[in-house]
Amino acid sequence: MDTMRDRLAPVVSRLLDEDPRVAVVLAEIGRDGFREAERRHPDRVINVGIREQLLVGAAAGLALTGLRPVVHTFASFLVERPFEQVKLDFGHQDTGAVLVSAAASFDWPAGGFTHMAPGDVALLDTLDGWTVHVPGHPDEAETLLRQAVAAGDDKVYVRLSVQSNGQRRAVDGQHFLPVREGRSGVVVAVGPMLDAVLAATADLDVTVLYATTVRPFDAAGLRRATRAAGTDVVLVEPYLAGTSTAAASEALADVPHRVLGLGVGRRELRRYGTIEEHTAAHGLDARGLQERISRFLDAGRTEPGQG
Structure with missing residues (x-):
């Protein structure tokens, strides 16, 4: 099977042919x-070289002229290194683009920590108005x-x-999708975490x-699920x-609730592996996941006053 990133160039190349923006x-x-x-489109496919701050600044400039830029590189170079430009050139100038990353979290261990960005979504969370898609296939x-490309002039991050x-x-780019129903808690599996969950x-x-789609967060979808399954919630994020x-x-x-957040830890793993x-x-x-989710749910059932 091809990868998510394998789809990027063919899909966006077709969009370049279809939409002059x-x-x-x-x-x-x-x-x-x-x-x-x-x-085919030398005026609309621009390579700035290994200059990530310029990458974001140039994209924002194109957006100010009415174009819809698709901006691509590894997550660590797209969100972390040029974060000031993301904050100012898109946020402060109130314009948008589609940022498409690759090498999510630890997708390329041999690249070392410089090519890892487990904090990218959390960092974007400090800014207003970003839609964040985390596909799992x-x-x-x-x-x-x-x-994302069709989303007007919105600010969108697609994490491949x-x-x-x-x-x-x-x-559908908006709602959480119910995959299994139960009555003892809710587990939200984000993107490629679903099979493991x-x-x-x-x-x-x-x-x-x-x-x-994790931003905006589907609060209504989570609330619906907790009505039958209870308000013990586990979030499993990549x-x-x-x-x-x-x-x-x-x-x-x-409502009274408990939330457990599972994902990539803060401790740096210094071996490539x-x-x-x-x-x-x-x-x-x-x-x-089974060990930690079970332990969390068991603790909820044995808290003082519940035994």
Whole structure:
């Protein structure tokens, strides 16, 4: 199966042909996929070289002229390194673009920590007005990419990963998708975490929600799920642990609830290893998730006054 990133150049190249507003801005990374598009549209496929601050600034300038820029590089170079430009050139100037990242969290362990960005979504969370898509399958990535480009002048971040679920889901770019129903808690699986969550909760009586759009956070969807399953909520995210716990707590602010945020830990793993080894080390494989989710739900059932 191809990867999410494999879909990027073909999909966006077609959009370049279809829509004269679409432009692509690159910083060397990913340029090979756009060679043909660059020949067809030399004025709308722009490579700025290894200059990530310029990458964002140039995209914002194009947006100010009325174009819809698609901006692509690794997550660490797209969100973290040029964060000031993201904050000012898009946020302060009140313009938008589609930022599309690759090498999510620890997708390329051999690249070292300079090429890892588990804090990207949390960092964007400090800014106002960003839509954040986290697809879990290449087909979903294609759907969400098209929606993002068509989203007027909105600020959109699409987080692509080589990690993928085995099955595509019918995502709509807005709502959490119920995948399994239960009565002893709600587990929200974000993007490529769904397969591991389903395996981890196979013997647990929980509702599983699938989230591929995490900002705006589907508060209404979470509230609906908790009416039948209770207000013990576990969030399993493929980036920094706890990124969405505040959003979940806000959604349930008027009812007693408990929230557990699982994801990539803050401690840096200094050995390259493999994706699978990083996943297990952060407790995001099925075994690690099963242990932590079960422990959390059991604790809720045995709190003082409940036994």
